[in-house]
Amino acid sequence: MAYIGDQLDIFAGKTPDGTALTCGAVEVSWRDLFRAIGSAENHIRRLSPRGGRIALLLRDPAELIVWFFACARTARVAVVMDPDWPPAQKTAVLAGIDADLEIDAAACAALREVSAAAPAISSPAEEPPPAEDDFFYAGFTSGSSGTPKGYIRMHGSWLESFALTRREFPTAPRPPGRVVLAGQLTHSLHLYGAVCGLASGQEVVLLPRFEPRAVLAELRNAPAGAVLYATPTQLHYLAEGASRGEPVETVVQVFASGAKWRDEDRRALRKVFPKADLIEFYGASEASFITVAKPEENVPAGSVGRAAAGVRIAIGDPAAPAPAGVTGSIWVKSSLLFSGYICGHAPETRWQDGWLTLGDHGFVDAAGFLFLTGRENRMIITSGLNVYPEEVEEVLSAHPAVAIAVVAGLADKVRGQRLEAAVQLSLPLEDAETVLLRHCRAHLAAGKLPRKIHVRHRLPLTAGGKPDIQKIIAELQRKESM
Template sequence: MTFVGDRLEAYATAKPADTALKCGPASLTWLELFDRIEAAAAVICQETIAGARVALALADPMSLLIGLYASARTGRVALIVDPEWPDRLMKSVLAEVSPALFIQHGSQLFNPVSGQRTDDRPDEEALFFAGFTSGSSGFPKGYVRTHRSWLKSFELSDREFGNALNNRIVIAGGLTHSLHLYGAVYGLSGGHQVVLMERFDPKELLAELYRAREGAVLYATPTQVHYLGQAARRNGPVETVRQILVSGAKWQDGQRTAMASIFPDACLTEFYGASETSFISISRPGDYVPQGSVGRAAHGVQIAIGDPAHPLPSGTAGEIWVKSDLLFAGYLCGQSSDTRWSEGWLTVGDHGYLDGSGFLFLTGRSNRMIVTSGLNVYPEEVEAQLLNHAAVATAVVVGRPDPVRGQILEAVVQLATPLDDAADELLRHCRNVLAKGKLPKKIHIKNSLPLTAGGKPDIPQITRDLMGPSQGGTV
């Protein structure tokens, strides 16, 4: 019977003393890892029945993975809960998803239990885990995946990225981010050593990459790679990295080019997808990808724009629909009106277009759309133009309420290099590349921007901060 993690026992037998998992000074061999998973499985079997939901709110990423695998191999559904949620939000989410067992401390997984253990090995169609992603109402969406959807994603990863997987896999940030969780589970399930970070820290991550004797495969967001590159410029090129797999936001072409000198031996690969879809498109350095594109459809993935039964012609923007074996099974909580199914096709509300060669371009997301003076503006389009300026490291565009226009556009920018009269200079830059209706009314220059646990700009927090007194250049 095939399920996520079904080969861990074989790895423990074949290479018991080899290091499987590492986080800071702590490490586990394959035998130690499997023994801990078995101990945790005994606890979970004692406390729950097959198919039960097990909520894991664990700050230690090693314990989180152990709990995830223990739940998976015993036919339970692991709920990956962010331990940093405020108490009120935590209680609200748990009330919605009704877990049979709630684990907040890693020690709970290894409490001695009595009684006979009953394993219920899952089949491929069984639910595997649920993660949580932000919803437009502020309440998290609990997306749930089957074993099969991730096993098929693993097969795709082997096919698309397998050339570098003799190296260790390094995860840039916390496992509540779906990109980082996927990289860690994929690595261990395939028998590869995985290195975790408790939280994203550019200096610590850089030190880990310099120490990677066998080479490294890095899973990271574009923002994390940017900060990592800044740290590396002061310490020299990172020659141990063989592959960087980037997702979570569009990797701007200029930033990608800049990273080539910092990671001279790395294959810089970008993939676009969502927690609900896994892979949609992939962009590799040798694919001659047009500027601004996120690549072509991944192997086995179909993409349609607009109505999937009657797709829009190339070059015409509309909702992005996908069809593949990688799609999620639904939401446990926090339903989204942007997420819809149609005859096996799925959309999560992203908009874009395909060119004549099948390359996908993103134009925005419906739930971020800003309506100003009757004009629909995707903030991602404005952000992309700001990021094309050589001095800009990060840019976020939001809508501020306006009694006349409905909303006005304002941008929050973190600079990569010093820039005289930065706000005014960037406004001039925008005038040269954007239509008048899409120009930010004000640009705010910040020393740093708040990030989510996954290393992406925290747009809700940036928006809240922006509503207070601030200064910037104006149009």
């Protein structure tokens, strides 16, 4: 019976002194990783019931990995929380998920002291091993209100995702390859990359924070065959940071997800990683892989690729899908889907006969390639016109001087809402607001034009490396009220 982390003892037995995990200056062998997980397993079994929810409030990514696997291997649910949440939000989420046990830095330190006196590899327990339909992981994603939604998953959904990764990307290096993660593990993309890597015997490198120079240095020093997981925003900064350096030839695959990858950034990254397959996939924390865009498939400009293996996509109504070229809600059906929310509210997430929609809109062309057009919970109504900010953001981001663009709807007595944009430049641009407004007029209908464009030196990012839309909108609203 397969479950997440069921091969760790095998890797610890085969290469006990081999490096399993690197985090900053700390290297952890497979033997020591398995011992640490075993100690955590014993602690969890003593203090929580099978199926219990274990709240993980850990800043250290290596500690988070240890406790994540310990939860999965004992048929508990690893509830991965962001330790940087405001206290009130943290308290509300803890109350909402009804946690059986909380693990923070203090709990880890106490357990280390106990384990130092008598370190032990986990021994077989009386409890049966996890089943594929047991829950093992809950994470959080923000809604339009900024309130975290807690999604929960079964072992089987990620095991199927691991299998899909092997099928779709057969050129991935076999152990002992190296997987490098450029962001915090509270982001599902990076957590998936770390868990998938370790579960298949790969060495995983965790960087405590995203720092382009540190990521590039790690990749330059890596053995040939390195794999990188990052968001398109992070990859933009990597390309920018490497523009004056030598190409990095150790990287064979780059996985990008979390936002649409701009063609200009992809071209720039090709110069940085000349030997790498640059792979984009569209998905969600609740759905895993939805589409895949691989370099050899001649993906049309603006598309996020075709349906991943075993994934079905329908537009509009899954019972009567819209024809090619017609925009509507994107519905997905696969064995990779989540099982529901344990807290938070998501009116845009709906089920219908096994099909799932998360509120994204788009269309499929005649060749089966998917194009995204917007998201229900970001739609702005201005002067009676429905506008998806993603459309305006895409136009702004197409300008060669724009690195990041975020469009918001601010309260307006006349229009209901008015469009305003915040942009971060990648190149100097004189009279940037005027130039960018002119650029928008050339590509957008009059009703979709931003009323104002705010140029910022640097826009804030989330822990996962994506533009922090809620923080940016809040800043624009504060400025408006002053």
